[in-house]
Amino acid sequence: MSNSMFILILSLALIPPLFWAYTALPREEWQIIAAVPARKGAMDGCWHGINITYYGALLASGTLFGVMAFFLLLGALGVPRWGTIGLVLGVMGCSVAAAKLLAMAVEKKRNTFTVAGAAIIGLVSMPPAVAAYNTLALRLDSPQLSLIPVMGALAVAYLLGEGVGRLACLSFGCCYGKPLSELGPKARRIFAPFAATFHGSTKKIAYASGLAGVKVVPIQALTSLLSVSIGLVAMYLFLEGYFSAAFLLASLFALGWRILSEYFRADYRGEGNFSAYQRMALAGIGYCTLLALYGGNGAGSRTNLGAGLASLWNPTALLFFQALWLLLFIYTGFSTVTGAMLAFHVRGEKI
Numbered sequence: 001m002s003n004s005m006f007i008l009i010l011s012l013a014l015i016p017p018l019f020w021a022y023t024a025l026p027r028e029e030w031q032i033i034a035a036v037p038a039r040k041g042a043m044d045g046c047w048h049g050i051n052i053t054y055y056g057a058l059l060a061s062g063t064l065f066g067v068m069a070f071f072l073l074l075g076a077l078g079v080p081r082w083g084t085i086g087l088v089l090g091v092m093g094c095s096v097a098a099a100k101l102l103a104m105a106v107e108k109k110r111n112t113f114t115v116a117g118a119a120i121i122g123l124v125s126m127p128p129a130v131a132a133y134n135t136l137a138l139r140l141d142s143p144q145l146s147l148i149p150v151m152g153a154l155a156v157a158y159l160l161g162e163g164v165g166r167l168a169c170l171s172f173g174c175c176y177g178k179p180l181s182e183l184g185p186k187a188r189r190i191f192a193p194f195a196a197t198f199h200g201s202t203k204k205i206a207y208a209s210g211l212a213g214v215k216v217v218p219i220q221a222l223t224s225l226l227s228v229s230i231g232l233v234a235m236y237l238f239l240e241g242y243f244s245a246a247f248l249l250a251s252l253f254a255l256g257w258r259i260l261s262e263y264f265r266a267d268y269r270g271e272g273n274f275s276a277y278q279r280m281a282l283a284g285i286g287y288c289t290l291l292a293l294y295g296g297n298g299a300g301s302r303t304n305l306g307a308g309l310a311s312l313w314n315p316t317a318l319l320f321f322q323a324l325w326l327l328l329f330i331y332t333g334f335s336t337v338t339g340a341m342l343a344f345h346v347r348g349e350k351i
Helices: 003-024 054-076 081-107 115-139 147-165 167-172 185-194 204-209 219-239 243-264 276-294 305-312 315-333
Strands: 032-040 047-053 340-342
Touching: 003 147, 003 167, 003 219, 032 054, 032 340, 047 054, 054 081, 054 147, 054 167, 054 219, 054 305, 054 315, 081 115, 081 315, 115 147, 115 243, 115 276, 147 167, 147 219, 147 243, 147 276, 167 219, 219 243, 243 276, 305 315
Parallel strands: none
Antiparallel strands: 032 047, 047 340
16 A cells, blocks of 8 residues: 555545534533442432543543554554554653643643643653663664654654544533634634534533633634644655654644644633743744754655554554553543532333
8 A cells, every 4th residue: 555545545534523523522412421420429319420521532542543653653664562662651651741740830720731741741751762762672683763753753643643632622622712702803704614612511611711602713623633634744754754854744833833722722721921831832843943953864764654554453552552542541531520410210110
C-alpha cells in the first residue's frame, strides 16, 4: 500500500465519525455512560452513585489513537517494540503527571488537568528519553535513533490524539468557546452556521458559566478537525521521509493554535490576558524551532509503512494498547465533579 493511499483510507475512516460527534456529543445524554451505586443513603433509602463518563472513554481513546500512531511511525523506522513501549511509558508518565500538576498550579483547582501542559512536558522529556534509549540500545547492539524523526513521530501522534481526544471536551462541555453574542459582527457571521449548543445542567459550560442552551464558538470541534487534518498531512510527510517538515508542521500548528484558540474560549484558564498556557505554548514554539534547526534532520532514516503496520498487529502491542486504554479510562472516566442518586425497585408485572 502506498503512503498516499494509507492516508486517504485513514482520512475516510476518521472524518465522517468526527462530524457526527460534533453534533451529537454536546447533547445531554452523551455525558454519563453509567452510574455505579457506592453507598446507601441513611434517610431516603436511595443509593449515592459514582458516574462513569464518556469523557474518560473518549480521552482514553484519543490518547490510545495517538500512541498507536506513534507505534506505527516508529515501527516504520524499524524501532524495536521494546524501545517504543519504553519511550511511550517514559514520556507519558511525565506528561500525565504534569497535566494534573500544571492545571492545579494555573487554575487553582484539584479536579482538572491540562492537555497543553502535557504536550509541552512531552516535547521536553522526549530528547532525554531518546538519549536513554540509545544508551541501552548500544549495550544491546540495537540500531541508534536520530532525535528529529522521533520528535516528528511524537508531534504527529500528539496532533492526531488531540484531534480525537478533544471529543471528550464536547461530551463534558469543557474548554468551551465564547458566546456568539460576545463576538464582533464579522466573527459572528463566520461562526453562526457552525455554532455549538450544549445541553444539560451537569455540563461544565452550564455550572461554570451558565451557558447551557447558548450558541457558542465551536472551538472544540474546530480544534479536533484541524488537528486531525494537519496531523494526517504531517503523517504523510513523515512517511515520505520529510521528518523535519513533519515535526515543524505538527508541533508549530499545535502550539500556535493553542495560542490563537484561547482568544475564542470562555472557560477559565488562569489570570491574565495572555494565559500561562499561551506562554508555555509560545516557549514551546521557540524550543521546537531550535530543535529542528540544531537537532539534525534524520537524513539516514528510512520508513517502511508495511513494517509500521506490522508493529501494531502483535500480541505484545495489542495487550499493551488494551492495558493502556483501561488505565487511562479508570484514571479519567470516574467523575469527581458530578454525582448520582439511584433508586431500585421490583417490577411487579414481570414476576
